[in-house]
Amino acid sequence: MDYRGYWLEEKGGCLSVKNIRDFNLTHIFECGQCFRWIRLQDGSYQGVVRGKSARVSQEGDVLYIENSCIQDFIDIWFDYFDLGTDYSGIKSALEKDPIMREAIETGYGIRILRQDFWEMLISFIISANNMIPRIMKTVESLSMLKGERIGAEGQHYGFPGMEALAAATLEELQQCKAGFRCKYILGTSRLMQDGKITAEGLGGMDTDGARKALMTLPGVGPKVADCILLFSGVKFDVFPTDVWVKRVMEELYFKREAGLKEIQQLADSNFGGLKGYAQQYLFYHARLNRIGMS
Structure with a gap:
């Protein structure tokens, strides 16, 4: 079955979703945005979303969701994984910033989950x-x-x-x-x-x-x-800044100590209405490369 550009097949309680793009489960689940997904030894993830438990894995452009059916994809997963958003376009706009270009290379498969x-x-x-x-x-x-x-x-x-x-x-x-x-x-x-x-x-x-x-x-x-x-998908023009993100921005952009107001102003200037997405690429890039942790 075709649903909004994705080919869905259901077999034995497992749903396969083909034509997944700009999508990597590790990037999505380990960029600091969610707390209910646990990585299993085989690289799949077990989690709970909107009262439903599921196990998800990915092979290339195919996403597998165990304990799910086509209707679950329409009712839950399409929205949850933000599969209606053009992340190629978002990345293209943000990559005009050279530092962001490197961060996107690290976390190219991030999607901001639409959580409860x-x-x-x-x-x-x-x-x-x-x-x-x-x-x-x-x-x-x-x-x-x-x-x-x-x-x-x-x-x-x-x-x-x-x-x-x-x-x-x-x-x-x-x-x-x-x-x-x-x-x-x-x-x-x-x-x-x-x-x-x-x-x-x-x-x-x-x-x-x-x-x-x-x-x-x-x-x-x-x-x-x-x-x-x-x-929760309510606003995307925010740039959450804790102590660690502050250090990351200081190391990558300011090359000095900077105040929270300065950081917010730079995010506004460089990323505009996409700064929520920018924060996630930067957070994952910094976490993976231990930037700002010294």
């Missing part, structure tokens, strides 16, 4: 001043504690809903070892129940307004807000 807004909100509150392996462990622990069992054998867990976390006690959440972030998780979950902040509402605001709205929630600062907006 609620999951991103809580996950990036957990990410504050934290390392990726630890974030992954905490998110998984939280899912096991308050999420629902999914999969044929119930061995995986969906991300817990707003109501489940809002009804939790601080003592319960502390079992996930999120430290000082537990009180932020609880406070944000309870505030979010009033429905004043939604992905749709933020999408209708300008980027600065959306960032400020998110920053009214406990545990959400400028960098966390930008990550939530970017990795």
Whole structure:
């Protein structure tokens, strides 16, 4: 079956998607944007998306998704993997910057995942001043504690809903070892129940307004807000800047110490409305080559 330029075949509970371009699972899952995908020994990845567990692998221009069917591709995977976006065009525009050209060569297969807004909100509150392996462990622990069992054998867990976390006690959440972030998780979950902040509402605001709205929630600062907006697909003209990204920009662009305002201005000037994509190429390139870590 042809669906929007991709050829889909379903066999024995495994979906194959042909004609994949600008796509590499390692680049996508290991560029700091997601925390539910685990790399297995054979190079495939096991993860949970929107309450569905799946195992994915890639051979050339073919993506394999186990425990999925054609309808799942239409309902979940096409949007999740951002397969309707022309990444060749994005890369072509960004490659006018010579430093970005090198970063894109490193992470040519990155796509920004369209992840669940609620999951991103809580996950990036957990990410504050934290390392990726630890974030992954905490998110998984939280899912096991308050999420629902999914999969044929119930061995995986969906991300817990707003109501489940809002009804939790601080003592319960502390079992996930999120430290000082537990009180932020609880406070944000309870505030979010009033429905004043939604992905749709933020999408209708300008980027600065959306960032400020998110920053009214406990545990959400400028960098966390930008990550939530970017990795839920709400806004792409953000440039999340933590201490490490700051060092990367200083080493690659400024050749000196630089303030956050300077970095944001350079990102605006060099990358414009594509700066969210630019940040991911730079982040992956720097992480792989240990740039800014000295």
